[in-house]
Amino acid sequence: MRNLREVAETGTAFLSTLVAGMSLTLPINFAWTSESSALQLNMMSYNLPRSIAAGVIIALIVAVFATTVNHGLAAWGSALFGIAITFVNHVMGRHIGPSTSLSTLNFIDAIGAGILIGGTAAAILHTRLQVFGWTLGALCSIVLGAALPGPHGETRATDSGLPVYSPASDTPPMWLIVVTLFAIAVGTFVNRHRTGIERRTFELPMAPILAGTLFVGVTLFGNEWLGRHEAGLLQIGLAVAATIAAGLVATALLPRRDGTLALSAIALAAVGAALIPTHIPSWSAIPLIAAIGAGILLGFRHPAPLIGMIALCAVALAGAETTAYIHTPLHTAAFATALAALTGFSFSSAAPRYNPSRVLGLAIVFMPSVVASLRDRAEHSDYRTVTVQDGRWSYGPIPAPDTSTPYWTALAITVGCLLGLLALRRWRSPTIPATGQALADR
Template identity: 30%
Template sequence: MGAKFASAQPVNAHPARDIRRYAGAVEAIGAFVGAVIAGLLLMAPLDVGATTGPSFQLDLLVLNMPRAAAAGAVFAVVSAALAIALGRRTAWVAAAGSSLVLLLDRLFTGQAVDNGNLTTVNYVDSIFSGILLGALAVAVFGRRAATSAYLIGALGAILLGDQTSLPSENRHDPLISWAATAIPPLWMFFLAVALLAAGLLLQRPAPHHHPNSDLPIGPIVAALLLVAATELSTEWVVRHTGTSTQVTIAAVITVIAALVAALLLPGRDGMLVLLSVAIANAGSAIIAVPRPEWSAPLPMIAVVAGLFAGRRWPLPWAGLWGTAGLSVFAACTAGTAHGTALVPVLGITATGLLVGYCFGAAVPRSAGSAVVAIAVLIVPSLVVALRGSSFGRIAYSPQWYRDPEGAASAVPGWVALAVTLGCGIGMFILYRLRTSPAVRRRIVARKSKPIREVQRPNRAFTQATASG
């Protein structure tokens, strides 16, 4: 009897193992919910249906939204870089802590609104959403299921926020207007805090892992360059009503900044950044509203399908040509899009497919590079500035969201096409500079799927551990 008790395991051993069996599921669900919250707060920060206060405060809030989004994008990249240097556990701490701050901020938002601090609330949301987005990328980096959930949540939420319709008293589409009225819901904040705290508690230190003390500077400088170039050029276009010469100069600045940022990233990680710049402008050029209520989940579903297709058939150049086609589609349908639901449905579906495909086909080797590409989608692009130049704001309408009754023009589509072609030239330059002569000789000899051969090593994004 004594021998039997002596050989038994401690009482707490089995429960600990049972709990850790669910660590992967907890990480994946937490990554999805956290990414959704961060993406929605960065892209759809204002409840225009319920927000009260003087009109000048609302105007000031909308005027500052692009800068708040830019601040959130920079904080996302900086937090990712710091988490890479300090280790995965630090990334989980930052993700759980920032989600808690967002929950507390959401609980006291009503008081801040009554006091007239709308802009301050928006900046707090944007900054801590950026920290959550960046830290969470490093926290799940290398775990295939959790990484996929993170990308689906972040990309899908960014698209939902970007394609949100301005609420109208004459239209009753609760799912379509959900992003502009009380999103994310309060229960989602509580769920995110609980899941991310559980994910932190379930982390086990690697037996032979030593944190990387070197801070990856490349992603930080790349993000600062891209965000600054985008923000300054778009504000300049809006202030000067966007003449053809000014738009051309802004487009050239955008492409050059994207290329330099791509070259600052290791290897061919910059391919995804160039693709993100192209798809950000093309996706902003489409007419996304009005559309039927049943189409609300299409962007998220399309992202999932595109991500799967990109991993299955990784051809970044196909993503670029698809983005060029989307730009032409946006230009050719601008005059008739508001009169039929088919064009907006096709536009949002194609945008989701292309965003997911690009992030699946040109996966970078480091979490920092991936966050830079996501940050590009957060900052309002040149095309958004063009669509807001008539009322002097970097927005789709004077109240930020897309207006189903707003004037449409083919110019944003053609500008998006020009930016896409410029990014294509940048991709070619990056490919030539970052591919060894030996690899190029093998590619030329085979004459078969050159981009698949070049991009195959980058698929380690879903398998490697976080590193600079």
């Protein structure tokens, strides 16, 4: 019975973070999105990083306080409230018109996603299997975001030759939200009397909130600052220094070696922002998800966060040296697969003693790195509402140019994180696994 319950909660964890990740990282989308005004679409695209920032901070707050309450109803109830917000938001969104503010709907979606992530982190993460499902779902949402960019739709031409953008589907899909809502409702009912969901931490319970708010704030400011100024060597250097400094301070706030995951996530976000292409083929999502899963299992079996960080440095360096081949299928496949495997490996290698620290790792990965600003701006001042590529439309900036600057910037951030990890391992004692979680025993 215990094994069946563990498997069921693992599936719930996977669905929850998959839906929450898609709600955070992808703009909300309905069948009528293509009929919205250019102002609505541009405001939606512009405010997306701020919505993500609000969502991940809410996730940290919910995770910390649900863990502190240490009762199943508080944790599962929070997750149920989060998915209910997402469900109601999408039901209402499907029955209103293009005059509605997409930015507001997207912000509500981000709030629901944040509550969902924080609630499930406190409610479900007790064993390695459950951590596997929770982590895989969150990372899969990023892969699906690259393979199925949204909102998107097929383009067709009228008799006069003008392009018409056909309606796109809901993002995330409504059926996926309903299935997740049902799974969490069942989990809430079953665990409504459960106590002692996680061992209390002896350090400051608010530490993950402070660490996340600091890093998210610095990252958001750095992105907007680079977007408004010419990205010269000085400006990039300041952004890199601020990112590394914020990461080190956030690491110092976390208990023992929990900061290992934060540093790994900062490096992953930087390298991923440089490597991930504007769009990958839809069929590639399956092998990339398999690579993530294999990386997670390998990290559980042979945890080595230092090796993962060194490998990220190597990948960033290789990307900088092979910029001329950036659009070749072999280049895209090789780097996407390597990054997927390293992401899974890094998340499972760093085993925090405090579950809200895992939420902080996801928060950092979900936030657009300052490297993304370099990809989106260089040599392209034309930002259009609708971009058409390979017969599909999406709104936002046009594809990034061929330049090695993002790769070198990602390498600098990763090297800084590597040095921070070495210092953390020297100054902090190893993480002691929680007895209630049994993560080291399974």
